[in-house]
Amino acid sequence: ERLALTEGKATGLLGELKASEPIGEAAAVSTCNRTELYLVVSDPVAAESLALGTLAGEAGIRPTELVESLYSYRGIEAAHHLFSVAAGLDSMILGEAEIQGQVKRAYELALVEGATGPILNRLFRGALAAGKRVRTETRIGEGGPSVPSAAVELAQASLGGGLNSRRVLLVGAGETAELTARALAAKGVEAVFVANRRYDRAIGLADRFGGIAVRFDELPAQLEQADIVVSSTNSPHHIIEREELELMMAARDGRPLLLIDLAVPRDIDPACLEVEGVSIHDVDAVQMIAERNAGGREAEARRAERLIASELNRFERWLESLEVLPTVAAMRVRADEIVARVLEENAGSWKNLGAEDSARLQAMARAIASRILYEPTLRLKRSAEEEDGYLQIAAVRGLFGLDATNEPEAGEANVTPIRREDRGDGR
Template sequence: MHLQVVGCSHHNASIEVRERLAFSGEQTCAALEEFGRRFPEVESVLLSTCNRVEIYTATESGDAPSLNELAGFLAGFHGHCPREFLPHLYHHVDREAVRHLFTVASSLDSMVVGEPQILAQVKQAYQSAAGHESVGPLLHAAFQAALKVARRVACETRIHHHRVSIPSVAVADFAEQIFERFDDKRTLVIGAGEMAEETLQYLKDKGARDVTVVNRSDGRAVELAARWQGKAAPWERLDEAIVEADLVISTTGADEPIVTAERFAAIESARAGRPLFVLDLAVPRDFDPAVGERPEVYLYSVDDLRAACQRNRQARDKELPAAERIIEDETERFVAELRHRATGPVIQRLREEWHKPKEEELRRLWNKLPDLDDRAKEEIRQSFDRLVNKLLHPPLESLRDESRHGLPSTLLDAVAKLFRLKD
C-alpha cells in the first residue's frame, strides 16, 4: 500500500512556474486518461488551482511511480523538461501525504488561510478523477476523509471566519454589514487596479451585477467593463456615477484626491441620504478622508482594511493550533484505518479457517439429532457463531491495537504461522 503526492504550490513555486504546470478542466481529463494508460495499476487525482498543482497517487499492491516519473508526467504533459521543475516540487509519502491532503482541503495550506474555495476545488478534482475511474479504494477513502476533516475544521474552529485579504475583509466585514443584498446595488469602479478586480470578484460572488467602470483611459475602462459584464462611463461623468452608485471601489494612480470634501458636498445632496460604501484602495488616496465623516458614507482606505486584516490574522492564528490538532488526530485515525485494512486478508483467512470446523461440527450435530426443529437449530447455530466470534475477538483486537503504531507485519506473520493460514 503506497499513497503519495507530488506537486508545487505558492509556498515553493512562483506563479510563472505554477502557470506552466497548471491544468485546465479539459487538460485534467486528458491527463487522467494518459496517466491511467501509463500506470494502469495506480489510482490518481489531479488537483490544479491558481495556487497549486498536485497529483495524488495510490496503489494497493505493485510498484508506485517514483518522484521522477511523476515529475516527468506533470512536466511532460505540457511539453516541458521535468528537470527544471524538480527543485520546485514537493513529494510526500503515506502519512505525510495524507496529512498534506487534509491540510490543503481544510484551507490551512492556502495563500489566504481559511478561504473557502479550496474545499470546492478539492471536491471537484476528486469528482473529476472519480468520473474518469482513476480513483480506487485508497484515494476514495483518502478524499472522503479529507472532505470530512475540512468540514470538521470549519465547524469546530473559526478559522474560516477570519478573512485576511484586503478585498475579502472589505466585502465580508464591511460591505456585507451595510447591504443586505448586492444584486440590486450599483457598483462603481474608478480606475482599473488589480485589487479592484479581486474585490469585484468577491462582490460578484455575493450577487453584484450592475458594474460601471470609470477610467481616465476610456479603452481600459471598456476592456474592464467588458470583462465584468458592466458598462464604461467617461471620466467627465464621474460625479453622476458616484451619485448613482451604492458601492465605489477606487484604485486610480492620481497624486491627489480626486474626490475632495467640497466636490462630494454637491454629490451628497443629490444622493438623498442613501448609504455609500467607498473602498479607497489607491495610494495616495482617491477620496479625501473628510468624505468619510459624512453621516451615510462608509469610507475605507487600504490602511483601515490592513488594520482589520491584521486583527483578523491574529484572531485566526489563535485558531490554528485547534485546526492543526484536528488534522493531526484525523491523519492518525486514517493511517491506522489504512494499516488495519492491510490486515484484512489475514483476518479474512482466520475467520474462514475458524468457521470451517464450526460448520463441520454443526453438520455432525444435525445428523446425530435429526428431531431438532428449525428454531432449535437456529439457536444452536447462533451459539456456535458467538463462540467463534468471542474466540476471534482477542487476536483481532491485538491486530487493531498494533495497527495504530504501524503495519503489524510481525504479528501478522505470527498469526499466520500460529493458525497455519495459507496464502
C-alpha cells in the same frame, strides 16, 4: 504556473496516469498556487518517476526543470497534507474558504473519470470532512479571508482611497469572480462582468451583486472605460496582450489602469507592465496582503491542527483495518495448506481407514486448525480499532510467514499411530 491544469488537461492527465501499471488510483488538485497529484501505487519509486515525466510533458518542459520545485509525501504524511489543504491551513491565504470547493471539484472530476478507488475515495471524503469541521468549530475563516477579498483590499491600497467611484471590470465568471464581486459589493462597488465562456453565468452574477454583464468580444471597449480590471479566467493563454493594451491606453487620455491578475496560468501578459500608465499585481502581491492580515488567525490554526489530527487518526485506523481481513484470510489459507500437507504426508499411516472415517479425520483436522485460529482472529479484528493495531498485524504476518515469497521451511509432520498396548487383563 506552467503546470496549472484546466479541467480538460486534468482529465487527460488522470487517464494517462491511471493507464500506467504502477498506478491504481489518481486525483489531481490544481489551484492558483499548487498542482498536486494524489496517487495509490504499487511501486512508489516507479510511480513518482512516471508522474514527474507526465507533468513535465503536460507543461512542455524537461523533468529536471521541475525537480527543485517538487515536494513528495508518502503514506499518512500525504493524507495529513491533503487534510491541511482542504482546511485552508496550507493555502495562499490562511483559512480561505474556496480551497475546499477546489478540492471537492478535483475529487468529483477524478471520480467521474473512474480514476479513484476505495483509498482515494476515503481519503478525499475524510479531507473534506476535516475541512468542514475546521470551519465549523474554529474561527479561522472569520471575516471570509480569500484571494479575491485580498485583491480588493490591494486595489484600494493601490489607488489610495475608496472604490465606490471606480469602474471595476471583472473578467471571468467563475467562483473567483463571484467572490471578488461579493468583496466589491461589501464596499458599495458595482462591477461589470465579462464572461469568457458562459454569458448566462455573468448575467446571474450581475443580477446578484448589481452591475452589468457583457460578452467577451466587448472586452476591448470595456478596458477603455475601466479603472480596475480583475481577471480570473481558466484560459490557457493570455487574454490581455501588450499590443492591444497599448492601443486602448492611447484612447484613455492618460487615465491610469490597475490590472490584478488572479488567474493561473496568467490572463495578463507580464509585458503589459511596460505600457505607460498601467500597473499590474499578480497572486504573489495579493498573498503579501493576505499574510499581513493572517496574524489574528494563527491561534485558530493551532486549534484547527488538533481537529485535523483527530480526523487523520480516524482515517489512519481505517487504513490499518484494510490489512486485517487480508491477514485473516491469508492466515486461514496457510492453516488449510498445513492441514492438507500433514494429511497427505501421513496418508500411509491409515491405509485401512474407510472413506467415511477418512472424511471425518480431514474434517476434524480442519476444525482443530480453525479452533486454534479463532481467538487470534478475534483479537486481530479488534486491533483495527487500537492505536498500535498495525504492530499486531505486522507481528501476525511475521509469525505466520504470510509475506514470505517461498513456503516456510518445514520437515515432514509424521503422526505417531495410536496403538493399544497389550494388557494382561484383556482390556
